Amino acid sequence: MTPVTEASITEDLRLAADFQPATYDDWRKLVDGVLKGAPFEKLIGKTADGLKINPIYPRAQNAAVVAGRPAAAPWQIMQRIDHPDAAAANAQALHDLENGATGLTLVFSGANGAHGFGLEPSAEAVEKVLAGVFIDAEIGIELQVGPQSRMAAIHVAEYVKRKGLGPAACNIRFGLDPIGACAVWGSSPYAWSEIAPAVTGAVKGLAAMGFKGPFAVADGRVIHDAGGSEVQELAFVLATGVAYLRALEGAGVALEDARAMVYARLSADADEFLTLAKFRALRLLWARIEQACGLTPEPLFVAAETAWRMLTQRDPYVNMLRATVATFSAGLGGADAITVLPHTLALGLPDPFARRAARNTQLVLLEESNLAKVSDPAAGSGGIESLAQQLCEAAWTLFQEIERAGGAFAALEQSLIQRKVAATRSVREANIAKRKEVLTGATEFPNLHEAHVAVLDAKPVELPPYGEAKFKFDALPPMRLAAPFEALRDRSDQIRKDKGARPGIFLANLGTPADFTARATFAKSFFETGGIEALDTNGFTDPAALGAAFKASGAALACLCSSGKVYAGQAIVAAKALQAAGAKHIYLAGRPGEQEAALRAAGVNEFVFAGGDALTVLQEAYRLTE
Incomplete structure (x- = not known):
């Protein structure tokens, strides 16, 4: 094999200079020859929102500056902890941290992302789950709680105090999200005028204890899991985030402080470029929100979770590939923390192998593929910049429509959001039925003789009912595309x-x-x-x-x-x-x-x-x- 030298590189560059640079017109002539009179529009794809994806793009001019995770700073490798048995959950947490995880996603029963399992939301269970975890040693902790398990956030805070740890030294995202819970349930025992003081009171109480937050989350999974589009997910996150900012400001918290109390969570799926563009678009959109509030934009903390709706029960090993693409896309899109759903989660509580594969998906991408070495690597890409800009424009328009309806909660009461999601979901389901949208192993290339996949045998936590549903509207329940x-x-x-x-x-x-x-x-x-x-x-x-x-x-x-x-x-x-x-x-x-x-x-x-x-x-x- 001929060694690569400075002289050989110089010679290659000289030879390359002998060729005329290819232009868009040159490419277009070749394409028109292949199309043989068919319209060029056949090559233009469209997203679920009708956004155009061209077959080729020039380098972007005046690329958007996306302030997010800095170069060489890896995202937090979050590992899902959801075993109903607190002792087993603790063993999982310690094992994950010893083997590469840099954070824990504590999923409590009744949370939007629990999917049938989850931790018991009691003080005793929290004590057992966190035993031996040095949560003041730069370990990321994220809570996923629902209305029935909301006290888990208080129990975690009290645990920190009880152990004599400094709250400010703990990197805890408390995950309070009553709007998201109401959207999934389709009901609420309380009006927004009652919910807002409760959530702001909890946030102010946690802040007074010394925790730095963030405390409330604008969770886009609500829309994505229900079959919604990227634009709908972004608009819902904006509207929910603004609702929490308004509530905090109304409770006497300065906007400068309130914005640090709110973070976002997005779903990442196997549509690589659309996912990447969505994460970049959220940062641009939130910066616009901050400017409208009279603030100088600062990076929003954005957490990612691989998509529930793309998981399949059949040929579940393909879920590993989907999760890898999703993690890759979220990481390059600037996610600050990523949780990978284990590939067997749709079948039941994942076993150690599934958990290890989820954890190692991130470790390989970070430590072997070095994905975090470059800040915003998609900057200047014509395709990504164009798609991100289209997402921004469409999401901002929908956000304004939600605001005119009175904000996120009022829009849910009017089913404004649900109607749009239902329409998108209907089209998506039709595409799945026609196998235009493919899920390998489920809707294409099935294996009728696949081996049984093991999951853990665990009894879910039973929670008491949560109040009488006095305010009812259309729900946004999660779905999986392969289910039919x-x-x-x-x-x-x-x-x-x-x-x-x-x-x-x-x-x-x-x-x-x-x-x-x-x-x-x-x-x-x-x-x-x-x-x-x-x-x-x-x-x-x-x-x-x-x-x-x-x-x-x-x-x-x-x-x-x-x-x-x-x-x-x-x-x-x-x-x-x-x-x-x-x-x-x-x-x-x-x-x-x-x-x-x-x-x-x-x-x-x-x-x-x-x-x-x-x-x-x-x-x-x-x-x-x-």
């Missing part, structure tokens, strides 16, 4: 358990492997995403042999698979043979084209193709096999 397909897989598992075999579909492959492999592969993935096992074949040219093989398979359903050319000559005869052999329902992989009427007359009932409503087809297939 997973319900079908669960149904398949139950049928296999009861009857010894899953529902099956016979792949009636026509011609040679070169003819049918592409569509047979598509059909196998299509039906097995719903738990209907594809019974593959070697290919047929003889209709009688096809009919006999189908009858021998014991399947009720069949799917013709081949090329358009073979369909033209064999599909009609093959469909008749399958119908004569007793096929209850016959599918054809591909669009019917001009042959549709003839194929239907021959017995083809349905056509399956990319972009079709796979979920509806699969649900109907179960009805046909009953």
Whole structure:
């Protein structure tokens, strides 16, 4: 191998200078040649908010200055602590801190992110969970509490005092968020006029004890988990943050001090560029809020958590890849702290391996990929700058609409926010059903023979009810995108358990492997995403042999698979043979084209193709096999 020297580099640069610089017009001519008259707009993507994503961007001019985590300062590696047994939770916390975590996310039962588990919110449990944890030694502590577990924040503060620790030396984010809780629950026992004094009283009390905060969180997960868009998430965070600032100012806290009492939390998902742009956009937007308050902007503390809605129960190891992309994006976007949800969380309480993988996701990205070495590495990127600017403009417009409605709580009471989220969620669910939005292992490339994944056996903490819901409005419950397909897989598992075999579909492959492999592969993935096992074949040219093989398979359903050319000559005869052999329902992989009427007359009932409503087809297939 030729060594790289200064002389060789100079020679390479000289050779490069001999070529004319490529321009956008040069690229556009090449693209137009490939498009062959098709509109260029086909290459322009759109986000859930309708924001445009062009296929290529020039270097950004006058790039935005995003003040956030400084260069070479790593984000806090937060590890989720949510075991209902306090002793087990303490063992997890100590192990995590000994093995690379630099912070703990204490998730209490009833919190928005608890997902069925969580710590007991009692003084005794807090004492056990924090035993041996040196929380005054620059360890980040973040609390996730709900209305029923809100006293956990006070118990943590009292624990610090009881141990004789200096509150100002503790890096604790108390996570108070009554607006977020009301949004998820869809109700509240109290009006905002009653909630505001309660939350500001708690904040002022904690501050008086000497804690530096921040204390209240504007939590964007509320919107993201419910299926909302990036713009909706950003606008909700702004509106919630401003609501807490207003409440604190109304309680006599100077805005200069109040802003340090509030922080933000965003979801990070596997859409790399959109996530990165969203984190950058939040900092720009919050700086605008501070300017409107007459303050000189200072960096907002932004915590990140990998997205709940992208987790799958099926093929959960792919969740590790999604979490890696999400962590990468949040880290480059300037997150100050990141919590990675373990890859098995959607199945139950994660075991030590899942927890280790979550922790090491961050360690590898920080210590081996050195992601924290550069401050705001996306600055100047045409694509990221453009996307961040579009997010800022759209989110600011929605924030203003929420403010005109009376603020975050009033907008929830009027279901202004919920209606927008519901509309976005509906489109997202339709895209999932049509597999336009792909979740590998769940909605695409399923594995019906995947091994069982272990989770811990733990009994969740039971909490007493929290007051009478006097104020009711539409709720924003969390969802997972893969859930509808997973319900079908669960149904398949139950049928296999009861009857010894899953529902099956016979792949009636026509011609040679070169003819049918592409569509047979598509059909196998299509039906097995719903738990209907594809019974593959070697290919047929003889209709009688096809009919006999189908009858021998014991399947009720069949799917013709081949090329358009073979369909033209064999599909009609093959469909008749399958119908004569007793096929209850016959599918054809591909669009019917001009042959549709003839194929239907021959017995083809349905056509399956990319972009079709796979979920509806699969649900109907179960009805046909009953």
